[in-house]
Structures are given as C-alpha cells and as structure tokens.
Amino acid sequence: MIELVNVSKKYQEIEVLKGINLKVEENDIVGIVGESGSGKSTLLRLIQLMEEPTSGVIVLNNHLATTWNKREICEQQKKMSLLFQNFNLLSNLKVIDNVHLPLKLQGKKELKKAEKLLDFVGLSDKKNMYPAQLSGGQKQRVALARALITDPEVLLLDEATSALDEQTTREMVLLLERVHREFKPTIIFVSHDLNVIKHCCHKVFIMEKGCLVDNFEIQKESFLTDDESYLDKARRVLRP
Ligand SMILES: Nc1ncnc2c1ncn2[C@@H]1O[C@H](COP(=O)(O)OP(=O)(O)OP(=O)(O)O)[C@@H](O)[C@H]1O
Incomplete structure (x- = not known):
C-alpha cells in the first residue's frame, strides 16, 4: 500500500505540490491526470523516493519512508519500476x-x-x-x-503511451491489462490522455496547480470491444 499524508514539495520558494493526501491499495491500477505543470511527475518522483517531500509523510507497505536510510531506500526502489514516454x-x-x-x-x-x-x-x-x-x-x-x-511490486507509468499512435496505444493498454492479471503489480499511470485512463484504471486522481482536487472510482471500459482496424477507422473518419 502506498499512502501520502499531507505531502508538500517546494523547489526554492515555489510550492509545486500542496497538501497531497492519496492512498493506493496493493494491486490496484490508478490513474493520475492533470494539466501540464500540475505536478504529476513530481508526485511520481516522490512516490519513487527519488526526492523527499518538503513536508508531510510517505508510507510504503506500512513503513514511514522518511525514517529509512539510504540502503533501505535503495531496497524499496528495487521493488518499483518506471516506464517513460521516451x-x-x-x-x-x-x-x-x-x-x-x-x-x-x-x-x-x-x-x-x-x-x-x-x-x-x-x-x-x-x-x-x-x-x-x-x-x-x-x-x-x-x-x-x-x-x-x-x-516489481509497483509499476509507475509516466506518460508511457503518449508517444504512441492510437492503435499502438490500444495494444499497449491491453498488454498492461495482461501484465496486471499475470504479475499483479500495483500500477500508477500518469497520463494526460483521459481515454487511456478510462480504459486502464479502476480509480483516478485529478491534479490541478499542485493540489489533488478530486478522486473517484472509474467505470472501466475495455478496449476489447472496439475492434475496428486502423484502416477502417481512417476511412470512416476521413472519407468525405
Ligand atoms: N527540479 C525542479 N526544480 C524546480 N521546479 C520544478 C522542478 N521539477 C518540477 N518543477 C516545477 O514543478 C511544477 C510541476 O512540474 P511536473 O513536471 O511535476 O508537472 P506535470 O504535471 O508532470 O507536467 P507535464 O504533464 O507537462 O509533464 C512545474 O511548474 C515545474 O516547473
């Protein structure tokens, strides 16, 4: 379980995360969405223990991350994997x-x-x-x-489908569903693509200007029902 309690992060005097409270249960797939600059990647870096919060606490598997020494942080980081856009x-x-x-x-x-x-x-x-x-x-x-x-116990995805076209994104989401079924990691998926989050996640957290402004369960839809090929779709959308 990953829990952030009243977490804030400042760079110089600028507060880029403000009083974040967030809980992700083991084996869940959650999305984090928000406009560019809202603090999503910073939040992932804190969860990955790459950086420390300016205030507040991070709890991983019932342990206070702030009390860990370097070796313990390293051990914890080995249980997480990150997938980037590039x-x-x-x-x-x-x-x-x-x-x-x-x-x-x-x-x-x-x-x-x-x-x-x-x-x-x-x-x-x-x-x-x-x-x-x-x-x-x-x-x-x-x-x-x-x-x-x-x-990894936790898979962190930072805009992992953002460089992919529509069809390839769909294939990637289906593959991630298989990963979740077979390896059962907790998945935290940061994306600006609401469609991907809707098809992949059980729950979403919405960020705005460094704050978590909403979160709710998602009525997850499967991409499987949409079997239109790229060629058919291109013809349907583009043909006069
Ligand atoms: N190391 C840093 N030093 C100073 N400011 C930073 C640093 N990292 C991030 N910021 C600032 O924190 C804010 C949030 O950045 P962050 O990358 O977390 O947003 P984001 O929601 O992931 O944006 P995007 O969707 O464009 O990647 C931005 O204003 C950014 O300039």
Whole structure:
C-alpha cells in the first residue's frame, strides 16, 4: 500500500505540490491526470523516493519512508519500476541485453528470464536487433519487459503511451491489462490522455496547480470491444 499524508514539495520558494493526501491499495491500477505543470511527475518522483517531500509523510507497505536510510531506500526502489514516454532504451545494446540490464546490474545472469519476458511482450523475433530498428510501440514493449524483469511490486507509468499512435496505444493498454492479471503489480499511470485512463484504471486522481482536487472510482471500459482496424477507422473518419 502506498499512502501520502499531507505531502508538500517546494523547489526554492515555489510550492509545486500542496497538501497531497492519496492512498493506493496493493494491486490496484490508478490513474493520475492533470494539466501540464500540475505536478504529476513530481508526485511520481516522490512516490519513487527519488526526492523527499518538503513536508508531510510517505508510507510504503506500512513503513514511514522518511525514517529509512539510504540502503533501505535503495531496497524499496528495487521493488518499483518506471516506464517513460521516451522508452529510455540504451541504443548500443541489443533488445535482449536492454531487457536483461537491470538483472546484470544486480550481478545476476538469468538471461532465460529476459527471453521469457520478450516472449510475453511478443518480441522474441527482435531479440538481436537494436532499439533503432524498432517502431515506437515495439520500443515501449521492450521497455515494459525490462521494467518487469525485477518482479516489481509497483509499476509507475509516466506518460508511457503518449508517444504512441492510437492503435499502438490500444495494444499497449491491453498488454498492461495482461501484465496486471499475470504479475499483479500495483500500477500508477500518469497520463494526460483521459481515454487511456478510462480504459486502464479502476480509480483516478485529478491534479490541478499542485493540489489533488478530486478522486473517484472509474467505470472501466475495455478496449476489447472496439475492434475496428486502423484502416477502417481512417476511412470512416476521413472519407468525405
Ligand atoms: N527540479 C525542479 N526544480 C524546480 N521546479 C520544478 C522542478 N521539477 C518540477 N518543477 C516545477 O514543478 C511544477 C510541476 O512540474 P511536473 O513536471 O511535476 O508537472 P506535470 O504535471 O508532470 O507536467 P507535464 O504533464 O507537462 O509533464 C512545474 O511548474 C515545474 O516547473
């Protein structure tokens, strides 16, 4: 469980997060939406313990994060994985080595696990390619496989579908649903795309100017019912 109690964050004298109270239950999928500059990414950085709040407390799995030393923070961070808009793959490493990298950094081999996860995201045939040889959607699936290789308890998605087109976004959301079913992480999905949040999340928090101004359960819709192909959609929307 992740809980923020009256959390504020200032940079110099500017308060970019103001008295945030938020609770995310284990295995839930929640969305955080808000206009640009409302504080979404800052909130994710605090949850990931990359930065400390100026005031207030963060509670992770019933422990006060503010009381942890560096080693304990590191241990906690290993239980979280982040997926970014721009994929953050290493261009000089093959796909398989990108996926395997977090384990390699921990001194573990387990190349088979990387292969299994590449298979899970449907990219086994691309394992010896380099990121530059992949489409945006494929790169994000590689990044997802890499994010899963450490068996994270929490998956933090920062605009993870924002660089993708409509069809690829749909595929990514379906894949994230599978990830949630099979690996059961808690997922926190920051996005400005309300449609993605509606199709992916059970609950949403809405931010405005550094404040959490609303939150509610979502009547989740499945993308599965919408099986119109890109070609059909383009014709329907664009043909005079
Ligand atoms: N390290 C920093 N130093 C100073 N100000 C910062 C820093 N990080 C973020 N800010 C400011 O905090 C505010 C919130 O930024 P943040 O990136 O969290 O918003 P956001 O909602 O994620 O925006 P976007 O959707 O555009 O990514 C902005 O005004 C930003 O300029």
